[in-house]
Amino acid sequence: MFEYDDLLVNDHKQVQRLKIADTLSKLFAERASQNDEEGRFPFENFKELKEEGFVKLTVPKKYGGGDLSLYDFLLIQEKIAEGDGATALSLGWHNGIVMNIRDSNKWDEQKFAQICYEIVNEGKLINSCATEPTSGSPARGGKPLTSARKDGNVWIINGHKTFTSLAPALDYFIVTATIEETGEVGEFLIPKEADGLRIEKTWNTLGMRATRSDDLLLTKVKVQGDALLSIRMQQKPEPQGWLLHIPACYLGIAKAARNYAVQFAKKYQPQSLPHPISEVPEVRRKVAEMDIDMMKARHFMYHVAYLWDHFPGKRKKMGEELAAVKYVVTNSAINIVDMAMRIVGGQSLMKEHPLERYYRDVRAGLHNPPADDLTFMKLGQKAFS
Ligand SMILES: Cc1cc2nc3c(=O)[nH]c(=O)nc-3n(C[C@H](O)[C@H](O)[C@H](O)COP(=O)(O)OP(=O)(O)OC[C@H]3O[C@@H](n4cnc5c(N)ncnc54)[C@H](O)[C@@H]3O)c2cc1C
Numbered sequence: 001m002f003e004y005d006d007l008l009v010n011d012h013k014q015v016q017r018l019k020i021a022d023t024l025s026k027l028f029a030e031r032a033s034q035n036d037e038e039g040r041f042p043f044e045n046f047k048e049l050k051e052e053g054f055v056k057l058t059v060p061k062k063y064g065g066g067d068l069s070l071y072d073f074l075l076i077q078e079k080i081a082e083g084d085g086a087t088a089l090s091l092g093w094h095n096g097i098v099m100n101i102r103d104s105n106k107w108d109e110q111k112f113a114q115i116c117y118e119i120v121n122e123g124k125l126i127n128s129c130a131t132e133p134t135s136g137s138p139a140r141g142g143k144p145l146t147s148a149r150k151d152g153n154v155w156i157i158n159g160h161k162t163f164t165s166l167a168p169a170l171d172y173f174i175v176t177a178t179i180e181e182t183g184e185v186g187e188f189l190i191p192k193e194a195d196g197l198r199i200e201k202t203w204n205t206l207g208m209r210a211t212r213s214d215d216l217l218l219t220k221v222k223v224q225g226d227a228l229l230s231i232r233m234q235q236k237p238e239p240q241g242w243l244l245h246i247p248a249c250y251l252g253i254a255k256a257a258r259n260y261a262v263q264f265a266k267k268y269q270p271q272s273l274p275h276p277i278s279e280v281p282e283v284r285r286k287v288a289e290m291d292i293d294m295m296k297a298r299h300f301m302y303h304v305a306y307l308w309d310h311f312p313g314k315r316k317k318m319g320e321e322l323a324a325v326k327y328v329v330t331n332s333a334i335n336i337v338d339m340a341m342r343i344v345g346g347q348s349l350m351k352e353h354p355l356e357r358y359y360r361d362v363r364a365g366l367h368n369p370p371a372d373d374l375t376f377m378k379l380g381q382k383a384f385s
Contacts, residue, residue, distance in 0.1 A: 008302055014072060020052055021076050025083030029256075029354075032084040035210040036357050039203060041168050042210050045087045050123035054091065056116075058099035063116035065098075070241045071305040073099060074248040081252025082259075085361040086210035088252055089368075090166045092245030093127045097174065100242040106230045111189070115172065124171035128187075129161040129216050138176065139369040146218065148177040148186060153225040157188060159218045167199045167214035174229065175218065185232040188223060196221040207360035239319040241308040243369065244301060247329030250365040251297055254333035257358040258290045261340035268344075277343075286343050290336045297332040301325050320382055323375040330365035331372075337362045 009015055028045050035042050049055055058073060059065020068076070073095060081088035098119065101107050118124040130138035132145055146159020157177055164173070173190045190197060200215040265278040265287070277283050304321045307314065337358045341348035348355040366372070 008298065009075065014075065017072070018075060018079055021054075021079040024048055024052065024054070025080050028080065028083035028087050032086070032210070033351075033354065033357065035084070035086065036361075037209075037351075039205075039209040039212070041166070041212040042084065042087045042090075043169065045084065046090075046125070046169055049087075049091060055094060055123055055125065056120045058095045058102060059116045059119055060102050063113055064120040065116065067102075068095075068099070069305075069309040070099070070244060071302060071309050073242075074244055074301065074305050077245050077248035078252040078255065081249040082256045084210070085249055085253040085358070086208050088249040089208060089246070089364075090169075090211050092249055093165050094125050096242035096245040097126055097128055100240060103241070104238065108226070108229075111226065111229065115189075118171070125166060125169055126172040126174065127164065127166050127170055128174040128176075129164045130176045131163040132160060133162055137367075137369055137371060137374075139371070139374060143178050143185060144176045146175060146177040147180050148188060148228075149180045150225075155188060155223050155225065155227055157190070157218050157221040157223065161216040161218075162202070163213045164199070164216045165211045165213040167203070167212050167216065169212075173197070173216060175216070176232070187229045187232070188227045189229050190218070190221060190223055190227065194221050194223060206363065207357075208364040239315055239317075239322050241305070241315065241318070241322060244305060244322065244325060246365065246368045247297075247301055247326050247333075250330050250333040250362055251294075251301065253358050253362050254297075254336035255294065257337040257340035257355055257362075258287075258294060260353075260355060260358075261290070261343040262287060264344050264347075283343055286339050290339045293332040293336050293339075297329040301329050320379055323370050323378050326368075326370060327372055327375045330368075333362050333365060 009018060027048065028042065031042060031044065053066065054076070056064065057066040057068045057076065059067070061067040077088050077092050080091060101112055115126065135142045135144060144159065146157065146161065149156045157175065159177060161175065171192055173192070175188045175190055176185055177188055179186050196219040198217045200217055202215045203209070203213050265283050266276055269276045304318070304325050308318060337355070341355050341359060344353065344355060347353055350356070
């Protein structure tokens with residue numbers, strides 16, 4: 001338990017939901033090490049998340065979902081990530097994408113209603129596949145080499161996507177492709193059963209191994225005309241609050257590391273000391289540093305989420321704040337895990353302690369969007385515009 005949790009939660013429903021999330025998170029923590037080691041997707045975790053209604057949290061109420069605000073969504077993300085970062089990041093993509101479609105109205109309403117029905121009643125999972133081997137981060141605006149060609153009322157899609165999180169568990173893939181006839185970039189909805197769709201098990205990474213963010217290969221995949229969901233706008237993209245699921249996840253990992261180090265310090269008493277290391281001033285200073293980083297990151301993130309939820313009219317102006325939250329929280333999380341490992345010492349490197357996994361997982365945050373350099377560019381531009 002992080003002592004400052006209470007400050008962020010005040011209504012009964014939030015507390016109830018967080019209690020369920022806490023129970024799930026503890027179960028996931030028990031499985032995290034093995035899934036990480038084997039690079040295995042946490043199918044059991046997702047079975048339980050579905051049973052508890054956690055894959056419909058952001059579906060609109062009118063379609064049977066929880067209609068969560070951004071703030072409440074982040075509380076859940078942070079809590080699940082305390083147990084297993086890979087599960088939280090995977091869940092965050094699914095719930096975040098649904099939240100984004102809900103709030104941006106960018107899909108045809110009938111299509112969205114149908115997908116919501118399948119999520120609510122069948123526990124279906126969805127994610128966006130935008131990254132390609134040579135495209136780099138889609139946040140930089142490069143055009144996909146994946147192509148879509150219209151043939152009568154059918155789209156024919158060919159391409160190669162990388163970093164497809166939840167690959168073996170997805171029911172729907174939202175694929176970005178350049179439309180051959182117009183040069184525009186479209187988003188296409190492709191069901192997992194589509195002929196020509198194949199997952200290649202390429203995901204063998206340092207961290208976030210259980211997200212199974214494998215490659216997606218599309219060879220002459222045929223989908224109906226209405227599979228085209230939206231066209232990417234030429235102008236500056238709208239700020240996207242849902243992406244804060246990413247920093248929330250890394251903050252949860254940092255919180256787990258901080259709590260582990262504090263518990264360790266209470267018990268560990270080397271021969272050279274008449275008391276546990278928790279009484280060593282330098283250890284206390286390090287804990288204080290971690291807690292200041294935690295407070296800074298959490299209050300900033302939840303405050304921006306609060307503004308997003310309560311002042312929808314100001315969302316268009318919040319791009320810089322959202323990017324700054326990602327930067328501050330992700331980098332603070334990395335510092336906190338580092339500090340936790342310094343407190344624990346050499347044992348933090350050992351596989352039987354979770355810290356070395358936190359250390360590997362938290363690094364992945366640097367490579368989720370937006371990258372730090374894009375945030376600096378954004379803020380620099382704003383300052384001189
Ligand atoms: C755990 C994890 C899960 C992910 N899940 C998904 C997912 O589900 N779906 C998905 O689509 N993607 C996913 N991604 C991919 C992610 O969004 C990025 O696309 C991916 O990490 C590549 O980003 P990058 O910054 O390395 O790429 P790049 O943009 O190629 O950056 C690499 C380097 O090149 C430099 N660079 C490249 N282009 C430019 C430029 N134009 N100007 C200046 N500098 C440049 C960068 O500064 C950086 O130093 C995931 C990534 C991770 C780590």
